[in-house]
Amino acid sequence: MSGTDATIQGQGAARWLPAVFVLPLGIVLALGFLWPLFDGTVNSFHPFTRAGIDRSTWTLENYAKLADSFYAGILWRTIRVSLIVTLLTAALAYPVALYIVGLSPRGQAFYLLIYMTPWLVNVVVKAFGWSLLLSANGVINQSLKALGIIETSMRLMLNETGIVIGLTHGHFIFVLLPLWAALSGLDPNLRWAAANLGARGWDIFRRVTLPLTLPALMAGLIINFTMNMTAFATPALLGGARARVVSFLAYEVNLVELNWPLGSAMAVAMLAISLLLIWLSLRTASFGSRRVRPEGASP
Amino acid sequence: MSLELKSLRKHFGAVKAIDDVSLAVGDGEFFSLLGPSGCGKTTLLRTIAGILQPDGGTIALDGRDITRVPVHARNTALVFQSYALFPHLTVFENIAFGLRMRREKEAAIRSRVVEALGLVRLEGMGERLPAQISGGQQQRVALARALVVRPALLLLDEPLSNLDARLREEMRVEIRRIQRAVGITTILVTHDIQEAFALSDRIAVMNQGRAEQIGSPADIYLRPATQFVAEFAGQINHFAVRVERVDGARAQVAASDGFRFWIASIGRAPAVGSELVVILRPERVRLDAGPHANRFTATVEDVTYLGGLTIYRLALGAHRLLAQAQNLGAPGPSPGATVPVGWEPEDGVCLVRN
Amino acid sequence: MILRVFNWVMAAVMLAPLVLIVWMSFTPAAFFRLPTTEFSLRWYREAFNYPGFLNSFLLSLRLAGVSAAIATFLAFLAAYGLVRFRFPGKGALEAFFMSPLLVPGVVYGIAMLQFVNSLGLYNTFWALVLAHIAIVVPYALRPIHAQLRAVPEDLEWAARTLGATRTRTLLRVTFPICARGVLSGFLLAFLISFAEVTVVIFMTGPAYQTLPIRIYNYLTDQIDPTVAAISAMLIGLSLVLILILDRIGGLRPAAK
Ligand SMILES: Nc1ncnc2c1ncn2[C@@H]1O[C@H](COP(=O)(O)OP(=O)(O)O)[C@@H](O)[C@H]1O
Numbered sequence A: 001m002s003g004t005d006a007t008i009q010g011q012g013a014a015r016w017l018p019a020v021f022v023l024p025l026g027i028v029l030a031l032g033f034l035w036p037l038f039d040g041t042v043n044s045f046h047p048f049t050r051a052g053i054d055r056s057t058w059t060l061e062n063y064a065k066l067a068d069s070f071y072a073g074i075l076w077r078t079i080r081v082s083l084i085v086t087l088l089t090a091a092l093a094y095p096v097a098l099y100i101v102g103l104s105p106r107g108q109a110f111y112l113l114i115y116m117t118p119w120l121v122n123v124v125v126k127a128f129g130w131s132l133l134l135s136a137n138g139v140i141n142q143s144l145k146a147l148g149i150i151e152t153s154m155r156l157m158l159n160e161t162g163i164v165i166g167l168t169h170g171h172f173i174f175v176l177l178p179l180w181a182a183l184s185g186l187d188p189n190l191r192w193a194a195a196n197l198g199a200r201g202w203d204i205f206r207r208v209t210l211p212l213t214l215p216a217l218m219a220g221l222i223i224n225f226t227m228n229m230t231a232f233a234t235p236a237l238l239g240g241a242r243a244r245v246v247s248f249l250a251y252e253v254n255l256v257e258l259n260w261p262l263g264s265a266m267a268v269a270m271l272a273i274s275l276l277l278i279w280l281s282l283r284t285a286s287f288g289s290r291r292v293r294p295e296g297a298s299p
Numbered sequence B: 001m002s003l004e005l006k007s008l009r010k011h012f013g014a015v016k017a018i019d020d021v022s023l024a025v026g027d028g029e030f031f032s033l034l035g036p037s038g039c040g041k042t043t044l045l046r047t048i049a050g051i052l053q054p055d056g057g058t059i060a061l062d063g064r065d066i067t068r069v070p071v072h073a074r075n076t077a078l079v080f081q082s083y084a085l086f087p088h089l090t091v092f093e094n095i096a097f098g099l100r101m102r103r104e105k106e107a108a109i110r111s112r113v114v115e116a117l118g119l120v121r122l123e124g125m126g127e128r129l130p131a132q133i134s135g136g137q138q139q140r141v142a143l144a145r146a147l148v149v150r151p152a153l154l155l156l157d158e159p160l161s162n163l164d165a166r167l168r169e170e171m172r173v174e175i176r177r178i179q180r181a182v183g184i185t186t187i188l189v190t191h192d193i194q195e196a197f198a199l200s201d202r203i204a205v206m207n208q209g210r211a212e213q214i215g216s217p218a219d220i221y222l223r224p225a226t227q228f229v230a231e232f233a234g235q236i237n238h239f240a241v242r243v244e245r246v247d248g249a250r251a252q253v254a255a256s257d258g259f260r261f262w263i264a265s266i267g268r269a270p271a272v273g274s275e276l277v278v279i280l281r282p283e284r285v286r287l288d289a290g291p292h293a294n295r296f297t298a299t300v301e302d303v304t305y306l307g308g309l310t311i312y313r314l315a316l317g318a319h320r321l322l323a324q325a326q327n328l329g330a331p332g333p334s335p336g337a338t339v340p341v342g343w344e345p346e347d348g349v350c351l352v353r354n
Numbered sequence C: 001m002i003l004r005v006f007n008w009v010m011a012a013v014m015l016a017p018l019v020l021i022v023w024m025s026f027t028p029a030a031f032f033r034l035p036t037t038e039f040s041l042r043w044y045r046e047a048f049n050y051p052g053f054l055n056s057f058l059l060s061l062r063l064a065g066v067s068a069a070i071a072t073f074l075a076f077l078a079a080y081g082l083v084r085f086r087f088p089g090k091g092a093l094e095a096f097f098m099s100p101l102l103v104p105g106v107v108y109g110i111a112m113l114q115f116v117n118s119l120g121l122y123n124t125f126w127a128l129v130l131a132h133i134a135i136v137v138p139y140a141l142r143p144i145h146a147q148l149r150a151v152p153e154d155l156e157w158a159a160r161t162l163g164a165t166r167t168r169t170l171l172r173v174t175f176p177i178c179a180r181g182v183l184s185g186f187l188l189a190f191l192i193s194f195a196e197v198t199v200v201i202f203m204t205g206p207a208y209q210t211l212p213i214r215i216y217n218y219l220t221d222q223i224d225p226t227v228a229a230i231s232a233m234l235i236g237l238s239l240v241l242i243l244i245l246d247r248i249g250g251l252r253p254a255a256k
């Protein structure tokens, strides 16, 4: 070994040299990212008056307002819808992941790319696509009517159903990918048994495969839930004012009512919840990798 | 150009990678840094090149202090152990790189690169990418890239270690030929004693950041300054002894178990009672009953046949003795045989024990 | 097998809305009715004749291009600093550079709305650029960082010993070797910026009409197959960029 690996370019260089490289981005992010977030947080502690933000007074009233039944009701709907999406995604993604890991590497890459497309396509385009399917005279209602199954159109969008469908589609990959990764790391026999759910296969799945992949599943689900909670365009277009979620409400508060202190309080609350959930997800995932690796390694 | 290092030091935390090294390399000399892995050879070479800054001491080229001159202005060309060819450039452009950095004229670049390709016998390979040529060829490109800028010093970091044995022999000859042809002052880093002996005018044997001995290959082999150098330069027998009696040009020494033999007291005579280590190379141990000053009878324990040579492991009382004999036709003794052994006082090398 | 069929169904559902858009964009009728077999480029013509969409498209292109270029440049410098030097607080700085990923668009959009207003930059191009840089920097940084780490430091030292200054080494050796990672980073950044909806809506209301915002506004009042043509073109654009990214291996670090 030549011991070169650890040599550092900075050996002969001035101590300030790294700053030349990292500071430009650091400054841009400090100005364009940290400062606005900080500024908004400060605003959330000022009262809102007719004249605008009263910067001379400090208050917690904006946060207290979030507990009002109107806001709390919308928060509750957001949580409920997000949770439904997350559970639905779990139920749908698990079988898909089980099937995909059994394919050839090319097949796996192919299907992963397909499941990734919704994430790579613009969110408003996706919403438009769904409205073609779900609207009152959309493809689904037309077809069902043509088949004589229903007479009047079902309401499939501009309500919670639309949000659930749109978000399940849009955030599917965030559960599928970690699940797929965890399953790929397992003994192929376990996957095979799980995929052939006979009596024995079901037993193996329930006792072995599921517990081993649970941390990855949980981590994916938490991320999925976080994204559902804070999604804006999909619930706005497929749910609308009839099924307001927190982000839609935040839009109205900030851009219609122009109540920025309250809007900021909502932002701070959402940020706190997301960070908490993301932290939880990372904890779950690292807990999982610590537990799964030694067991998964021995065949 | 000549190079002079004075009390050079370089630490990595608690590790003294270079520990007070002073040495001088003459103009046109082929000089090697030889030592086991981790002894600081690469660190020393990189410090000379300016990649690392020493913690103390000076580096001078032709008497000019270059310790603080930045890498790109040092005009020392380093051939890396990994070759470090630029993967996105052709062989031609790799070799031309240094000339372009020096803003040479296009025509001059062209002719010098072609000349360098000829020197390393890679005519016509200029348009290939490094990934499209063999390891030996990559090695030559690295060498050509270093030489084409006519550096003050050529620094080679284990240039042959990534080649297979046959190619290594071949490249060894090549490097020596090219170095002679160009007449460039060269410092080679290697852990391979044969390589160092075959190529070098002089060698510095390094151990834990220090230069234990600097001398010609013969000096290193025949007159090792320390037991470390002796051992590193090849297999040895060694005896820890006390001087019992001095008799003119000879002295009689004894190991703690009473095993006695004669050594030559060259230079200043060892004082009676002084403690020494006597080093005896296996090829000096003769398996015959000739009139040697030191004569014994030993039992053959083990025989290793190496073609031209055979190595015998002998038991001499409580001592183990390695002997090496050339195979000249007659079959040698077999394990279990009792054989006469002997050597002359001058065959042993005496080191003061510490 | 049940799982296989289920996978097909799910894959079909994933693609269905997108396929439908493309299909609709090629039919002549103003309403989408099944079954339909007619083929027409009418809505594509309409889309190109309607200056609003073209302007939005150009605006989006400019915004994504400028933001992605600046973000990629800054990310390359930062990645070089992070990979090649050791200094206190390096881990924290790296986490900071990736942290925009953790902040929901709604939250950042609200913050930017108020911030940009207080600076008097409301509804300006450069305010959007600033926001987009922050949003896309993590996407640019990741592939560049990964690629840079794979470049042996000895290559740079070889260049230096051959007489190249640090700057020339960066330009002539490091950058060309990392070109793939830089391109991946740029394309990803471009893709994300081009698609950004939430932050722009919050920052500017429906006023500043990037292409996705224009589609958004359209959807909130009527549905007209022109949108289908434009959406189909957007899908096509994403597809091309994704295929390029896949080719140069840019999706792998992004997926992890
Ligand atoms: N950049 C570095 N950081 C810390 N320790 C180093 C570094 N480079 C080398 N060392 C240490 O210095 C000693 C000498 O290393 P090196 O010069 O590479 O030895 P050699 O080339 O003789 O094998 C070794 O103990 C090595 O671990």
Ligand SMILES: [Mg+2]
Binding pocket: A001, A002, A003, B041, B042, B043, B158
């Ligand atoms: Mg070395």
